[in-house]
Amino acid sequence: MGRQERKREHLKHAVSEELTCADFHDVHFVHNCLPETAYHALDLSTTVAGLKLPCPLLLNAVTGGVEEAEEVNGGLAEVARALGLAMAVGSQTAALENPEYSGTFTVVRRVNPKGVVFANVGADVDADQAQRAVEMVEADALQVHLNAGQELLMKEGDRDFRGRRKRLADIIRKVSVPVIVKETGCGIAREQAAIIQELGAAAIDVGGRGGTNFLQIESKRSQQKVSADLLQWGIPTPLAILEAKNGAPELDLIAAGGINTGLLAAKAIALGAKAVAVAGLAVKTLLAEGREALLARLMQLLEELKIVMLLTGSTSVPQLQQVPLVITGFVREWMAARRLVR
Template identity: 45%
Template sequence: MDRSLRKLEHIRHALSAQEMEGSVFDDVRFVPNSLPDSRYADTSLICDLGPFRLSSPILINAMTGGAEQTTQINRKLAIIARERGLAMAVGSQMAALRDPTVRHSYQVVREEHPHGIIFANVGAEATVEEAQAAVDMIEADGLQIHLNVMQELLMPEGDREFRGYLERISSIRESVNVPVIVKEVGFGMARSSIQELVGIGVDLIDVGGKGGTNFARVENMRRTEPLVMFEEWGLSTVESLLEASCATGLTTQFIATGGIRNGYDAAKALALGASASGIAGAMLKCVQTMSLEECMEAVDMWHHQIRIVMTALGVKRVSGLSEQPLLITGKTAELARLRGISLERWAQKK
């Protein structure tokens, strides 16, 4: 199938492939502070992600591009990012590297957000030359390399060859002229994969857990014979962050993407060790169903919710959330037990 048509099918199915059941973020609770000695006006959302100084810990994560009809979606997303000071990633640019006629569907982001932090995006099958071309295409500040093995296996026209990923990621990281983020696409990451990436010098990892858009379900919607048993594949974002806590190098930072429904979930992800929270599915729903002004109001509300948490806990800076004790229960706690992850240290922080 033509890549442009595939991109349109992905957009069409994405909203109906959102997880509808309770989120694993509901397994995470803050320990309240009745004497926070704080003031809402003193809270700041400014934070650091590697070399990037962000005005918000929320970033608009990779969604789309590669078809003329997706240009307007990316234009709206870029306007929201510009008006609310958010970093933004484009969807996979592999389509534009193969077909230059769809490049504008990505370049529109830089046109609308000329001074913002923008991340390019390629698959782990990309060559060094393709990765640099993706960066140059949108004058990107960083590059996401996405991993989506299960999605490719379920995609009727997807890849079936996954050898050499780690070596290519290493070559790209060493060669391109911007920082590299390695990103899982909705299936989460175990500590072994994280440790392998840390071992080749990757400093920024997006754990991309299950809980948001279910890309196995998206591909099953496109199949004549769906393989529905694989729709439960992977680790949640919370589980992946717990895995990361056992596997990281001293300099590695994490982005939490997957199933973040609001600012409260984003604050929980930050408390679990993420440096930023990526939102994709919820933002796609905004631009598909609401006005630009309503979308920006939604971002304002997410920011407000994060600052409520910070004020209630007596935290002035986003980085301070990671010092707060957390209670982790339910299925997440059971998986942590099976994986040998101690939850007591989370509950006894500070």
């Protein structure tokens, strides 16, 4: 099956995915009944990979390289422009190989000329290709995705992951913009986060388990029989944030993987993220209900984030990162087993 058909199927399956990371239930805020702040004073600005962002919500990489992607990316870019959100394009490999597809990515820059845009490639490309991807969309940063789990469940996927660290190091050294290393749903553990920091990346998108599940999507596509438990492989998003924070304390963290409400966004920030990213929620709402509905849904998410900021007495994102939390259950046990600190 060709790449285009795969991309079409990803969009189709994403719309039917359940999207919420249940493990955030183990993370509890402590209500502050005397918040010394005001709604109008709340400051949502944040910094990721050296980029100052007005809002800690990003639209994550979703698509490109197939005809219908131009409309999807155009729609997402309009919403990003309206709300002042940074946005990533999907993997640009198709357009690197065939320039005919570049319009499905460059639409994002055309619609949102002043916005913050992230380019996106896999760790199998070389530094020259990565730089071309950056230039194609005049990107402010480059996302390099890691997705070994997905590849293994794809019939046509990669089976040999040797040499990726070296390629990653090369990309980080040579491209003209900061590099964000991201997972796509299995999370990033402390040990690999430490390597990514050592290689000189600017930020990590933890891409934890609990949202869009590419293992499930690929096993459905390939009709490969995989045990149900194996399809739940990976580090749940709240733990992926803590793992990455403990392994790469100097890097900015983006939380992603099943974040679909302002409350979950607030919990992700309180655990250590400087911003949160949504992919499945955005594409699902856009395709099923349209741009206005997506705009409304994201505004509601930001509204809820602000309510939680107020009820924890936080005026800013850095203050929300410091509020007391109670961590229970599985998340607490994992933290103890792995000696993770918040």
